[in-house]
Every structure is written in C-alpha cells, then in structure tokens.
Amino acid sequence: MRALGIGLPFFEGLPPAIYRDGTVDFVEITPEVLCRERRGGTLELMPERVARARDICGQLPTVVHGVELSIGSAHGCNAAYLDMLDRFQESWPFLWHSEHLGFQTIGEDAHSLATGVPLPMPATLEAAELVAERGAAIQRRYGVPFLLENAAHYLPSLPTDPDIGDEAGLMNAICERGRCWHLLDLHNVWCNAVNHHHDPYAAIDRMRLDRVREIHIAGGSWQEGFWMDAHDSRVPDTVWQLLEYTLPRTPHVGGVVFEVLEEHVPRLGAELIAGELARAREVWDRCRAETSCH
Amino acid sequence: MSLIGFQTALGRTVRARTTAGAAYGDLDLTPDEQRSLQRVIESEGFRATMNIQRSWCEARAASGAQLTLSALPREQRRRLVKEWVDGGGGTNSFFAAEAKAFLEFIEPRLAVPSHALSLCRLEQAVLRAEAVAMGFAAPDPTALDDPAATLRRGRHAALVGLLAEPEALLAAVQNQCPLPALAACERFLLVAPGAHGLARLAEAPDIALWQSLGEPWTVARLLRRHDRDSIETLWREGAIEAA
Secondary structure, three states: OOOOOOEEEEOOOOOOOOOOOOOOOOOEOHHHHHHOHHHHEEEEOOOOHHHHHHHOOOOOOOEEOOOOOOOOOOOOOOHHHHHHHHHHHHHHOOOEEEEEOOOOEEEEEEEEEEEEEEEEEOOOHHHHHHHHHHHHHHHHHHOOOEEEEOOOOOOOOOOOOOOOOOHHHHHHHHHHHHHEEEEHHHHHHHHHHHHOOOOOOOOOOOOOOHEEEEEEEEEOOOEEEEEOOOOOOOHHHHHHHHHHHHHHHOOOOOOOEEEOOHHHHHHHHHHHHHHHHHHHHHHHHHHHHHHHHO | OOOOHHHHHHHHHHHHHOOOHHHHHHOOOOHHHHHHHHHOOOOHHHHHHHHHHHHHHHHHHOOOHHHHHHOOOOHHHHHHHHHHHHOOOOOOOHHHHHHHHHHHHHHHOOOOOOOHHHHHHHHHHHHHHHHHHHHOOOOOOHHHHHOOEEEOOOOOEEEEEEEHHHHHHHHHHOOOOOOOOOOOEEEEEOOOOOOOEEEOOOOOOHHHHHOOOOOOOOOOHHHEEEEEEEEHHHHHHHOOOEE
C-alpha cells in the first residue's frame, strides 16, 4: 500500500482551501460527526453533510477514524456503528479504518450504558483475544486495513497478565493475533510516559513498529497535575522528537495526522494548523528520504 | 479478574463518580481483585478521569440547551446541569439525542411563565424540525386541490410563543444582556423543517390556521375559514401535512 503523507481530520469550520491547496495529502474522517442517532440507537448518516464533506475534501484520499465503536467492551461493541460504517463505505470508500483501543460502554441488564469517557483496557490475555477477534472480523468486513490507536489514560496499576506485560504488549498481542495494524499516537505515548513516569522511547522500542500504519501527533496541556491528551494546542517539542525517532523505524507507515479537537480550531486558527502540518511534512520528507537511503 | 468484571466495576464507578467501591459491591470479585480495583479507584489518576468525564458530560448537556441556559441566572444554570449530570445525564455523545433528553429534563423545572421556558420549547421545536430538515423537500401543492384531503399539524413543526419580541429576546440572550420584561401577549414563531432557517415569525393567518388544526381537518373545511395561500405556505414549509 502506498504511503500517503500528511493528513488532517475533516473540520467543517476550517477554510476549505486547506484541503485543496496541497497542505494535506489525505483526510481523516470521523463518520459519526456526519450522523445523528435515531431512536433505538441506530446511527443515520446525513446525506447532505456527507456530500458537503466530500465537496470540501475534493479528491483527497480518505481514511476513517471512528470514536464510537467501543471495541473493547466485554458485553459487545457498538453494532450500530458498524452498520452505519457499512453505508458510509458504500458512499465514500476509504483506504483504511481506525478506532481507539478501549471501552466506553458497559452492559447492565441487557442494556448498554455509556461511561461518558473512554476507559483503558487491562493488559490481559482475555482483552487481547477479544479485541483481536473483533479486529480481524472488522478487517474482513471492510476489506481494508484495520488500525487500533493506543490510548492515553490516567489510571495506574491496571490489571496485567505476565504473558502480555503492559500496554505495548497488549497492542502487540492484538496486532499479531488479529492481523490488525497499529495507529501509533505519539502524543498518547508521551502523555502516558509523563503521567505514569516511564521512558517513552523504551515504550516505543517495545512496540511492533512493523505493524504501524498511521501516526498521530497532537498537543495537550497540564491539568490537575496530569498532562492531558487535550488536543488543544501545538505539538510539543517532545512529541516532534518522538516523531523523528519513530518515523525511520516504521517501514509500513502510510501517513502522519495532526489531531486537534474541533472546539479548539477557531482559537488555534488555520494558519497555526497549516504551520504544524508544514512541520510534519518537513519531518516526513526528511525521515522518508533517510529511510530509503538505508 | 474477568474483563467484564473489571469493566463493569470501573464503568459503574466512573458513572457514579464515587471512590467508595459501593458501585461494584454486587460483583463476584475475590478480595484480591477488590483490593486491586480499589487501588485504581483511589488514585489521583482516577479522580482526574472522573473530572474529565464530568466536564465532558456537563459540556455535552450545556451545548444542547444554550439558549435556555443563557436565559437563567448563573446559579440556576449550574444547578440544573449538575442535577442532570449527577443523575447520569450527559454521557450521550450524539448532540441531538443528548439535547432532547436534557431539554425534556429541564422543562418542568423552569418557572411558568418565563423566557427560559419559552426558549426551552423553542429549542425542542428546532431539534424536531432539524431532525428532518436536511431531507425535507417541499411537497407538491396540487395535493391541496383535493377538497377531501385531510390535513394536520406537521409532526416536526411547532408554533412557539415567546413573551417578548423574538429578535429582542434572542439578541439579549446571545449577547448576554438583560432580558426584556415579560410581555402580556405572546409573539409566535413558526418552526418547521422547510422554513428558512427552521423558524420564522408567525403571522395572524398562520396562527389561525395552526389553531384550527388542533385536530385534522379536510381541505374543504379549512378553505371555508382560511385562504388557499396561507394553507399552501404552511404546506410547503412542512408546518402542515397530510393526515
């Protein structure tokens, strides 16, 4: 699969030019933002919003980055999301599909209750097998690579199995068992390293970097003594350094996406966002050139 | 610890926003598992996670009722959002579903009459109209040529009374200025999926026609009291529809 380059999530609020003037090489779509929830929990794509997004994005290659699947929920993941994604793929094909490794619903009396915030998976064999099986099924269902994003979280002492070890071990086990790919979020790696007091480079070194298909970079901020995965600012220098370290070690990476939360887009502005994308491209071009020389 | 046990305990505790452990007392956990969970739940990181969850829930709720909340004193606004989130609200990440539920929750808690109550009804009406507006196409008016055709109020339309000039009230709310005094008479907004911007000032013929359709009427009966143009306007906007 060809490498795409530099990507940006789709934001209606940004000037459309940013998707058309060569600033980005591909766009990351979160289909849920183009949906409404119907009675009974089904997700309905709003055709006019999909059409508007397609119009803005023009001919850019598209990848999907979902947020509502809750792939790790032991009681069952969000089938309504997958039903919606079936319809989305029919109307707007995508090159790969990613989701977050975690859970955000629990089962109570045959109902699914939202936790209101994504929560991390324990590094256990049961968790690895459950997600790997679902990931493999999703990959078959859509016929494109399925990627899982490593999570940022603030919880210490999560349950672990010796065979899995830690978060890196959990992601490796899922990718190996389910033949899934890894969406390596470097800001999340940085958050966890700062908040749980470990070395981010050592964490990256333990990952199956040959399974990394996409990389996320983002900014955050301090709150309550934690570095939050807030997506509210520029990419910190520490994360740029992680990108420089990681890119030459990821032979199958297809692109780097600068993530920012839509609510912060007006404050940050198109110029700052374009600046971060330009810096990402500079790192991408240099690291890719170095990789091809070796 | 089983995955489902871990997730149920953690998820319930986040939802209940407690560190007491009471949220999972009924789960079949060994003493070791309970101690392990307690270590997670008593951590600073768990408190931070609960605070993130709370702020997200409050933000989701508040974004669905911006006009209504803006018309309330700060303390009442804070109390209503808190009560909703304390009861488990704010967890739905889909705007319309969350907004609908929160507006239904606050409506009976608002003073009668009040600008906040009127705005709450307006926001509910806009949500209903918005739900179908994107796919809405003005229906063919020749359907009104059949005198036996029966019409009713549109299921996604509403006539909402405001106790002030709508423009003045909305401007005051949006600019955080003092609200106009409650007027003795209502001014009405017609909310409908085909209306420009989903809402417009209702004129006397619109109001009379809407009031006639408290129950379905035939076109022939409507034409005895209302003119064809008024009927056709509301029909094109989706404010009235075939019964």
